[in-house]
Amino acid sequence: MEKMYNVGKIVNTHGLMGEVRVISRTDFKEARYEPGSQLFLFRKNEKEPVTLIVKSHRTHKNFDLLTFEGYNGINQVENMKEGLLKVSEKDLDELEENAFYFHEIIGCTVYKTDGTELGKITEILTPGANDVWVVKQEKGKELLIPYIADVVKDVDVQKKEIVIEPMEGLLD
Known part of the structure; x- marks a missing residue:
């Protein structure tokens, strides 16, 4: 499996429509959470990640709120809590000089x-x-x-x- 990099942690659900509350660990939120972007969810006690496609992104207070394609209700995202969101190494962009991940x-x-x-x-x-x-x-x-x-x-x-x-x- 290729190397993966942490971009956020799902800390809770938000509302009833399948939105999750994320504490971000990336300085490229716009690119990472753009609708259509692929993220990998690593849940506790599970070896294989779940592939997610971002459906929507917005900010609320100090959190990023995300929805994913195919996940439309709180019951579908409840088990994502405490999961880490990661991107694969191939999704990392080249940075300009004096910029670092x-x-x-x-x-x-x-x-x-x-x-x-x-x-x-x-x-x-x-x-x-x-x-x-x-x-x-x-x-x-x-x-x-x-x-x-x-x-x-x-x-x-x-x-x-x-x-x-x-x-x-x-x-x-």
Whole structure:
């Protein structure tokens, strides 16, 4: 089976017409959730994924709401809760320079420009103007690193290493 990448998690149903509430893990929502797009649902305790075709997409509060072709009622989607939505590797698009997929960044080790290791990236937040990388330190609190040119100096996804120049107050 080809490699699959997580784009979201179904956390609940929404209404009675087969809509599901998704917490997204992709920064390409428009492309991933476009009607006609193919997603794979991985349910707990099941080995084989279910192929789904997106019928509709809209946002509501902090969630993405999706419906799928052939699933028209709450009873048909109730068992999708807690399932992961994934795309296959062949569905990944080429990115422009200095753009990265979340799966390429998560797990990278972050270093300061002086070589000091800060920790590993465990999560990416998308609060607004720029992404924020969550760095888990071996000891101490998590660091929040804004993905902006003034801070992030080098990203090597092959070596899984990132070099930053922390701005004043960032590591306090």
